[in-house]
Amino acid sequence: MQPIGSDYLFAPEPWQLTNTQTDSNHNMLEETLFALANGYLGTRGTLEEGHEGKGTSCEGTYLNGVYHSEPITYGEVAYGYASHNQKMLQVPNGKAMQFSLDGQRISLNSAQSGRRWLNFKDASYNRDMRWQSDSGKRLSLISRRFASLAHPNLLALRTTITAENFCGRICLSSAVDADYSFSANKADPRAGQLNMADSLRLQKSTIENEQIQLLHEVNNSPFAIGTSVCHQLSHTPLSVRESHSDSCPALEYEFELQQGETLIIDKYVLYRHNSDKDFAAIENALTQDLQQINSLGWQSLLDQHSSKITDFWRSSDVEIEGDEGLQQGIRFNLLHLFMSAGKDGHSNMGAKGLTGHGYDGHYFWDTEIYILSFLSATNPDIARKCLEFRYHTLEGARKRARQMSHKTGALYPWRTIGGDECSAFFPAGTAQYHINAAIAHALRHYYQASGDWQFIQDFGAEMLFETARLWLDLGHFNARKDGQFCIDGVTGPDEYTAIVNNNFYTNAMARAHLQFAVQVADKMQQDCSEVFASLCNKLALNTEEISDWRQAGEKMYLPYDNNLGISKQDDSFLDKKTWDFANTPADHYPLLLHYHPLVIYRHQVLKQADVVLTMYLLDDAFSKDLKKRNLDYYEPLTTHDSTLSSCIHSIEFAETGQYERAYEFFKDTVRMDIDNRHGNTEYGIHTACMAGSWMGIVNGFGGLRIRDQQLHFEPHLPANWQGFSFHLNCLGRRLKISVGRQHCQYRLLEGERISIFHHGQTIELALQQSIEVKTQTEKQP
Known part of the structure; x- marks a missing residue:
């Protein structure tokens, strides 16, 4: 695939992403980009007939929150190391x-012409192609899913085949593939390893009444999975044959078509799971599902689906006037965020x-810091469900805190699916205690954006208090620093600096966490004293401990260098030598793939925003002058090897009036996946970066800040655009903000x-x- 102007891999289109190549060396990238999901199930954008052409292909269908567990192998082990890895499953395809036709396979790879596209408006994957057999018989095929x-x-899948210049028989083998696998690059820690044979064990396989059903037990986990398939056909088949196979059961149809006649095949694939291996319950649920789906039919199912995505765009769309490539990028990103977010409170x-197996499907702090920034301001119901997931795994966080020798409180895992810590590399995993502060920040931001006090009473306060009390056990009042509260031996967001004392981000976010916990406790005591008393009784929480939170917040140590006038990333960062950027080959980035961690840790070099991220998240706790000085010092030391970095720099450059630089970093963010700028999108999209592209527009150029349940805007129009607009769904209101050249x-x-x-x-x-009102417009460069 060759770049299409401005280094774009795909032609800019406002509402879709299109590929017109019938054979490509970039199959895995395209399969990621064309993936579909709905929060529960996701499937990569692979071809129904499989891949026969050049390059590598990676099949994948996944269920959110469903995983198998495998022991982590250590060369040397120590107390408290994560013992098992929870890995997202490949489930039957x-x-x-x-x-x-006439015994010859019909496929895109051998087509005369073809086109595939992801339709953003209705969240569907489509393709059409013209194909000719060796004997000259021509047909057209259109599919949608x-x-x-x-x-x-x-x-749901619909395929239509039209016989253009012949009368004859078309054969179809419609299967459920339960035996596919993929091996990724084992040298890349960002890529996961998946093999269905290692994770699923067949319990039952049936074909009855032209319906296929498979039941699988998940190895080393409590899950059972069911898969059912049925069809609706426009033509009565000449014959139907059952192909019984444990690994790939299929129904084989033969149809007679006249010239110009069109055959329509609707295929419905249903998935169910439970966590107690109750196969009978899964079978009953799938039977009811099939009855409902068959009674509704394709058009009703499509209409119901389309209604949901239409509602999403009403509350979330972003319009950019003046750059079709960036317009395409932001809508692509928002669509994938909506499709990927768990919506059931348990994922x-x-x-x-x-969209892929990267990072083994793990959840990180990405959700709370980046993704919930978007969802809380546009789709608060989904944001709430993501926070409910953290509540449902709170007991596991309590157990992890005890394992980490904390006598009280809760410590959320750095990477997980089911709630257990899965990070095998503790310096850049378990040591990132700021995961607790991330969850507290998300609770605060959701409450500020929604005003949902009932959620705080029902779920949020318990999470907030249990995570807050951990800081008092982790940190200490340091007599050598005038009694200030210090936190030692942690890692901040910058994973190129590990196990340090007083990481600025961690300390500052812990301070905000403790302050919010005190505010919520005070409000509960005043507004719902019985609920508060009941919660305190449940947690064995007393007023003395809350007073300790207040004191620790007030005395939190935030390292600062008086000579440079900047916040110190940690106690020792400024004492290290600067990384030799001038003599680092371009192909040695990201550094983590070319240098031992200890080599990186000894230098002033950042993987991603750390102090700069603090400046954004904590908003008016810091002056714009300090924000600018920190930007000026730390950005030249930042490799942006993480896709989470550019968007934060874009926002902070915009906030400090450096709009050209803000635009430069924004452009690096918004098409990160479409153009595969980090070279690993084939393993899956980068959801936090996608959310960061929305933040770059709304919080950066739009200047949105939510303070005390009030919306503050400081919009600026980039010189390259004629205008932009965005939607918000905050505090029970839906708003549209449009920024033009004059107003x-x-x-x-x-x-x-x-x-x-407004300003x-x-x-x-x-x-x-x-x-x-009058626009403050950036001057043309």
């Missing part, structure tokens, strides 16, 4: 369909979503009157009212 957003257990969002427009689309702030100026908005 129900997409498998092979058509043939969607992972239903209305019926989360359903993957979350992996770093790669449901900004604020419009309240739904909800009661609200006061907002500090109060604006009162009534329902369906638009207010225009």
Whole structure:
């Protein structure tokens, strides 16, 4: 695949991503980009007939929150190391369909012409192609698939075949493939390793009434999985044959077509699981699912699905006037975020979503710091469900805290699926205690954006208090630092610096965590004293401990260098020598693939934003002058080897008035996956980076900050654009903000009157009212 102008791999289109190549060396990248998901199931954008052409292909269908567990092998082990890795499963692939004509396989790889595209508007994967047999018979094939957003257990596929210049017989083998695997690059820690044979054990396989059903037990886990397939056909087949196979059961059809006639095949694939290996319950549920799906039919199912995605775009769309490539990029990113987010309260969002096996499907802090920034401001119901997942794994976090020798509180795992710590490399894993502060930040941000006090009472306060009390056990009041509260032996977001004392980000976020915990305790005591008393009784929490939180927050040590006038990343960072960037070959990035961690740890070099991230997340706790000085010092030391980095720098450059640099970093973020700028999108998308691209527009160029449940804007129009707009769904209101060359427009689309702030100026908005104010526009470079 060759770049298409401006180094784009795909032609810019506002509402879709298209590939017109019938054979490509970039199959795995395209399979990631064309993936579909609905929060429960995800499937890569592979061909129904499988791949026969050049390059490598990676099949994959996944269920969010379903995993198998395997022991972690250590050369040397110590107390408290994570013992098992939870790995996202490959589950049976129900997409498998092979058509043939006169015994010759019909495939995209051998087509005369073909096109595949991801439709952003309706979250569907589509393709059309023209194919000719060796004997000159021509046909056209059109297919469409969607992972239903209305019926989360359903993957729906429609294929139409038209006989263009012949009368004859078309054969179809429609299967469920339960025996595929893939081996990734073992030298790349970002890539996962998956093999279905290692994780699933068949319990039952049946074909009855032209329906295929498989039941599998997941090895070394409590899960059972069921897969069912049925079809609806436009033509009565000449024959139907059952192919019984444990690994790939299939139904084989033969159809007679007249010239110009079109055959329509609708295939419905349903997945179910439970965590107590109750196979009878799965079978009953799948039977009911099949009855419902068959009664609804294709068009009703599509309409219900389309209604959900339409609602999403109403509350989330971002429009960019003046750059089609960036417009395509942001909508692609928002679509994948919506498709990937767990929506049931028992799953979350992996770093790669449901598009690939990278990072073994693990959930990180990415959700709370990046993704919930987007969801809380646009789709609060989904944000709430992601936070409920953390509540449902709170007991595991308590157990992990005890394992880590903390006598009280809860410590959330750095990487997990089911709630157990899965990080085998503790310096850049378990040591990142700031995961607790990330969850507290997400709780605070969700509450500020939604006003959902009931959630705080029901779930949030317990998580907040249990994670807050850990800081008092981890840190200490240091007499050598005038009694300030210090936190030793942790790793911050910058994973090129590990196991340090007083990481600025960790200390500052812990301070905000403790302060919010005290605020919530005070409010609960005042507004719902009985609920508060019951929770304190449950947690054995008393007023003395809350007072300790207040004191630790007030006395938190935030390292600062008076000579440079900057925040110190940690106590020792500025004492190290600077990395020799000038003599580091370009092909030696990312550094983590070319240098031992100890070599990296000895230098002033950053993988991603650390102090700079603190400046953004804690907003008006720091002056803009300090933010600028920190940017000036730390950005030249940052490799941006993490996709989480560029977006934060973009926001902070915008906040400090450095708009050209802000735009430079934004452009690096928004098409990160579409153009595979980090060279590993074939293993799955980068969900945090995608959320960061929204943040770059809304929090960066839009200047949105949510303070005390009020919306503050400081919008600036990039010189390269004619205008941009975005939607918010905050505090029970839906708004649209449009930024043009001369004016900004604020419009309240739904909800009661609200006061907002534009560069500090109060604006009162009534329902369906638009207010225009003067734009602060960046000058042309």
